[in-house]
Amino acid sequence: MADPGWVKAGSGDHGQVCQFGGGWTLAHATALNAELSALKLRPDAVTFDLSAVEVMDTVGAWLILRTAEAAAGEGAKVHWIEPPEAVLPLFKRVLEAGAAPEAQRSRRVLFLDWLADLGAATESVGKDSLDLIAFFGALVETFGRIIARPRRLRWVSVVSHIERTGLNALPIVGMISFLVGVVLAFQGADQLRRFGAQVFTVNMVGISVLREMGILLTAIVVAGRSGSAFTAEIGAMQVNEEVDALRVTGLDPMEVLVAPRVLALMISLPLLTFFADIMGLLGGGIMAVTLIDISFGQYWRILNSAVSLNTFLVGLVKAPVFALLIALVGCFEGLRVSGSAESVGRLTTRSVVEGIFLVIVFDAFFSVLFSYIGF
Known part of the structure; x- marks a missing residue:
């Protein structure tokens, strides 16, 4: 030594x-x-x-x-x-x-530095938005080819994804909607008791669940569950070069991977929304019967007079649009995966955030639109 x-x-x-x-x-x-x-x-x-x-x-x-x-x-x-x-x-x-850098002293962030970061972030968001719009255009073109030649669509894959995104999601969607209905009825009755208007709890639960909460919560759950699954599945195929193998064999990834997932989710989400509405009204009904001292028969009669078919359709009309957004973002981010498994995790997280963000933005747009047209 x-x-x-x-x-x-x-x-x-x-x-x-x-x-x-x-x-x-x-x-x-x-x-x-x-x-x-x-x-x-x-x-x-x-x-x-x-x-x-x-x-x-x-x-x-x-x-x-x-x-x-x-x-x-x-x-x-x-x-x-x-x-x-x-x-x-x-x-x-x-x-x-080179030597390890010394611990850098914290420096004051200047306004120009903040402005430059904001500009770079805005440019990145703009570029990603244009890429997503281009991807939507490619999807529309793909569905045009499928409509012209229906045999191009893999119906077995569509049915499989309907089962995975719809049937398998029933327990979690039903439980969340039921509990939200319970919470809405409890909070509504507690607040309306001060004004002697507890009976209007039924109106509040019916309108809230059918117009907003049923579809919004279902879409958020599906974005976190199915949207992330789409990104992870397609991203793993990208890492393993399976998507490139599809292109080499003459198959279009948009037809094989994207179109079945988008179509399946557009079928599944309206059905899940209907199920969520029923479970939300059921949870609200149980809590209303407990707190307001009315029978189930009275609850359903008041609910029937408080809501109309338009109230139910407002929530249901949003479902296919939200499904398209969630599936579009999930598949788009999956096809952007490159390099390693780290990219899969990063873009999977990003697809969930973007999917939920777009769902909430479009929900706000629909709310303003329906209010403007009186629907």
């Missing part, structure tokens, strides 16, 4: 000379760091002589390099006398990599 490392400072023909020797390894790092901290370097010219170094690892090389960079930062010109051949390759590798 080599002797502990040492460093000596002296004068030479070209300014100060720092001679290093012994073993510059992790085992002696604490003592070596103390010696280097006590070293007084002149801000003119310094020569680092490593010819006497016997053993060196990356920690020792980093300590020497850090000292050299500190001298250079003070204005000194640093010259090197390389170590012996046994340790020269490792030292050069560390020298090329």
